[in-house]
Amino acid sequence: MHSILKASFAALAASAIVAGSALADGHAKLSGDLKIFSDMSNPAPRAVMEGMVERFGEMHPDLNIELTVIDREAYKTQIRNFLTANPPDVANWYAANRMLPYVEAGLFEDISDLWEDPEISENLASTKGAMTLDGKQWGVPYTYYQWGVYYRKDIYEELGLEEPTDWASFKANCQAMVDSGRKCFTIGSKNQWPTAGWFDYLNMRTNGYDFHAQLTNGEIEWTDERVLATFANWRELIDMGAFIDNHTAYSWQESLPFIVDGSAGAILKGNFAVAPLRDGGLDDDKLDFHQFPAINADVELAEDAPTDTFHIPANAANKDAARAFLKFVVSADNQTLINNGDNLGQLPVNASSSVDDDKFLQEGFEMLSSNSPGGVAQFFDRDAPAEMAKVAMEGFQEFMVKPDNLDRILGRLEKARGRIYK
Amino acid sequence: MAETTLSDVRASTAGRGWFRRNEIAITPWLFLAPGVLFFAFYVIFPIFQSFNISLYQWDGLGEAEYIGLENYGELFDDDAFYISLRNNLIWLVLYLLAIPAGLFIALFLNQTVTGIRLYKSLFFFPFVISQIVVGLVFTWFYDPTFGLLNQFLGVFGLGPVNILGDERYVTYGIILAGLWPQTAYCMILYLTGLNAVDPEQIEAARLDGAKGRKMLWYIIIPQLKPATFIAFVVTIIGALRSFDLISIMTAGGPFGESRVLSFYMFEVALSEYGFRMGYGAAIAVILFLIMLCFIAYFLWSMYQEDKGGR
Numbered sequence: 001m002h003s004i005l006k007a008s009f010a011a012l013a014a015s016a017i018v019a020g021s022a023l024a025d026g027h028a029k030l031s032g033d034l035k036i037f038s039d040m041s042n043p044a045p046r047a048v049m050e051g052m053v054e055r056f057g058e059m060h061p062d063l064n065i066e067l068t069v070i071d072r073e074a075y076k077t078q079i080r081n082f083l084t085a086n087p088p089d090v091a092n093w094y095a096a097n098r099m100l101p102y103v104e105a106g107l108f109e110d111i112s113d114l115w116e117d118p119e120i121s122e123n124l125a126s127t128k129g130a131m132t133l134d135g136k137q138w139g140v141p142y143t144y145y146q147w148g149v150y151y152r153k154d155i156y157e158e159l160g161l162e163e164p165t166d167w168a169s170f171k172a173n174c175q176a177m178v179d180s181g182r183k184c185f186t187i188g189s190k191n192q193w194p195t196a197g198w199f200d201y202l203n204m205r206t207n208g209y210d211f212h213a214q215l216t217n218g219e220i221e222w223t224d225e226r227v228l229a230t231f232a233n234w235r236e237l238i239d240m241g242a243f244i245d246n247h248t249a250y251s252w253q254e255s256l257p258f259i260v261d262g263s264a265g266a267i268l269k270g271n272f273a274v275a276p277l278r279d280g281g282l283d284d285d286k287l288d289f290h291q292f293p294a295i296n297a298d299v300e301l302a303e304d305a306p307t308d309t310f311h312i313p314a315n316a317a318n319k320d321a322a323r324a325f326l327k328f329v330v331s332a333d334n335q336t337l338i339n340n341g342d343n344l345g346q347l348p349v350n351a352s353s354s355v356d357d358d359k360f361l362q363e364g365f366e367m368l369s370s371n372s373p374g375g376v377a378q379f380f381d382r383d384a385p386a387e388m389a390k391v392a393m394e395g396f397q398e399f400m401v402k403p404d405n406l407d408r409i410l411g412r413l414e415k416a417r418g419r420i421y422k
Numbered sequence: 423m424a425e426t427t428l429s430d431v432r433a434s435t436a437g438r439g440w441f442r443r444n445e446i447a448i449t450p451w452l453f454l455a456p457g458v459l460f461f462a463f464y465v466i467f468p469i470f471q472s473f474n475i476s477l478y479q480w481d482g483l484g485e486a487e488y489i490g491l492e493n494y495g496e497l498f499d500d501d502a503f504y505i506s507l508r509n510n511l512i513w514l515v516l517y518l519l520a521i522p523a524g525l526f527i528a529l530f531l532n533q534t535v536t537g538i539r540l541y542k543s544l545f546f547f548p549f550v551i552s553q554i555v556v557g558l559v560f561t562w563f564y565d566p567t568f569g570l571l572n573q574f575l576g577v578f579g580l581g582p583v584n585i586l587g588d589e590r591y592v593t594y595g596i597i598l599a600g601l602w603p604q605t606a607y608c609m610i611l612y613l614t615g616l617n618a619v620d621p622e623q624i625e626a627a628r629l630d631g632a633k634g635r636k637m638l639w640y641i642i643i644p645q646l647k648p649a650t651f652i653a654f655v656v657t658i659i660g661a662l663r664s665f666d667l668i669s670i671m672t673a674g675g676p677f678g679e680s681r682v683l684s685f686y687m688f689e690v691a692l693s694e695y696g697f698r699m700g701y702g703a704a705i706a707v708i709l710f711l712i713m714l715c716f717i718a719y720f721l722w723s724m725y726q727e728d729k730g731g732r
Binding site: 073076077080083084101102104105106107189190191192245246247248249250381386387389390394395397398401412419 | 481482483484496501564565566567582584586587588589672673675676677678689692693694695696697698
């Protein structure tokens with residue numbers, strides 16, 4: 001009873017909304033099944049995904065939507081099986097080079113037609129590059145988030161430190177932290193990718209976005225002097241004792257207690273770290289955010305802002321419904337809703353959406369829209385091919401423990417580069 | 423009456439078809455068929471398939487490109503491969519400690535005291551719980567900051583040691599975690615073996631003045647030979663199959679120093695960043711050849727035993 005009422009009410013409401021909204025062309029009658037595979041398995045993203053399916057279902061009552069939520073880590077290995085064997089109509093994935101294997105294998109649908117729609121091409125212009133391979137678009141983004149330094153405001157105040165603006169003040173702050181018996185940065189390198197965040201920033205600040213893009217594209221030797229300069233900067237921090245001890249034993253989640261209990265002053269991480277840090281008891285008076293400062297004044301600031309995406313598998317059965325769903329996902333209203341502080345707590349990809357009032361989201365949005373002239377990178381393991389990312393991140397981890405091995409590590413990376421990019 | 427029935431049967435046997443005539447020869451094969459088919463399809467066939475894939479460069483999605491023995495060539499030039507191989511050897515050797523350890527616990531528990539069943543089941547407990555849980559428990563135990571081990575060492579002013587994050591200790595740390603359930607397994611094998619020890623022989627030995635170590639070495643252990651053999655087999659196989667503990671405790675890290683061949687294969691072919699089916703298959707082939715040595719030895723010694731028994 002309840003559901004019938006709800007559905008008919010929803011149908012009414014949906015037709016009312018649709019008639020007047022950006023989705024005017026999206027409400028052609030859709031029927032049949034829509035199978036969605038999603039990796040949004042953490043509690044908040046899961047609720048968001050289920051909410052989207054519910055609202056989309058209300059707009060298209062004849063459509064039977066079947067949502068399968070798969071554990072986020074397991075999804076990364078399952079995707080290649082289900083894309084070839086049992087493709088859904090819509091699937092989650094990541095932007096940039098992370099799409100490459102599936103695009104090359106012809107498993108993702110070319111949806112450039114969707115991107116020709118001014119509604120999308122204008123509002124989503126900022127992420128178009130990340131969704132483009134071979135001049136075509138292969139999916140739509142639904143959320144992204146900034147990376148940067150999340151620090152303990154109260155400890156900085158206690159030591160009389162201010163947000164660093166350049167490399168010298170960054171190191172001076174760190175030295176003050178070390179002198180006070182703390183570590184500057186917590187990091188958990190057990191899963192290796194957190195080290196890539198450091199590499200991304202140090203390399204983009206030392207050599208600039210374009211160089212970084214060429215490096216992840218395999219156009220520059222790992223033994224290049226400019227790469228060595230990046231590692232030299234990194235080494236300065238390592239030699240200062242900036243990072244917590246034994247970081248190889250911790251995952252990023254396990255590294256958070258060190259910043260919560262004050263034995264480390266900051267963490268370089270994506271905005272997803274804010275939620276667990278708040279749960280750990282750091283309110284907005286204790287936790288703050290600053291952009292990674294410039295190292296080389298000659299290069300423009302560039303940021304990491306990984307984008308999560310939706311795609312249509314090439315062998316999908318109901319591509320019309322899938323396209324309508326993708327349009328619905330990126331629509332301004334939906335973007336505002338799913339990225340607000342009660343839901344994903346990240347940044348909307350649609351320029352007409354509004355950003356939540358949350359302090360960190362506001363700062364992040366500000367930074368990405370006005371203070372990242374150099375460009376926006378995805379993240380090392382999305383910009384570089386998967387195999388290269390694996391080898392390189394292992395090398396970064398080794399470097400952080402044994403900086404003296406740098407030559408051997410870079411030799412290994414260079415060998416891998418020769419093999420991977422052909 | 424009986425005669426007619428018998429002749430009836432004989433007559434009908436001769437009259438029925440080829441199947442009836444060969445029933446005795448065929449029936450066992452019919453019963454074996456499902457097993458044989460599945461074994462052929464899921465075990466034998468994939469072995470040859472792995473050999474084949476190892477000659478290709480293939481990302482698991484697109485076209486496979488034939489490259490001959492290039493994967494093997496690269497393998498023999500790959501530091502990570504030698505690290506994995508070295509760790510496999512360390513596993514093989516140290517994992518065998520489960521056998522004497524299991525034997526001594528079994529000897530210790532082989533007595534009649536009130537509540538001995540409870541003690542036995544407590545000692546067997548680690549084998550019952552999942553390897554994943556064992557891995558997690560030991561990960562927390564080893565935690566360099568909050569873990570019990572380092573709290574304990576701290577009392578004596580030692581440590582902290584970062585067992586799972588230090589490339590020198592990591593493999594040994596994981597093997598120790600693996601020995602815990604494996605020892606329990608060997609213990610159970612020996613406990614059942616001890617039940618079968620002939621009391622008369624012990625009595626006779628005692629009359630001859632054998633005691634303690636001599637009794638153990640010359641009387642008990644020879645009678646435990648079947649149990650020892652099984653314990654050896656399962657321990658060797660367990661060592662070569664070590665995967666879950668490594669995956670859960672370190673994911674092969676730090677920087678790949680705790681990988682074994684099976685994990686390395688998984689990593690390059692099937693993990694999040696792995697798209698090299700051919701290279702993974704080449705590693706699998708090497709691992710298979712190593713296992714083949716042991717399998718051949720086990721089969722040979724079982725065959726010898728069979729012959730001796732007859």
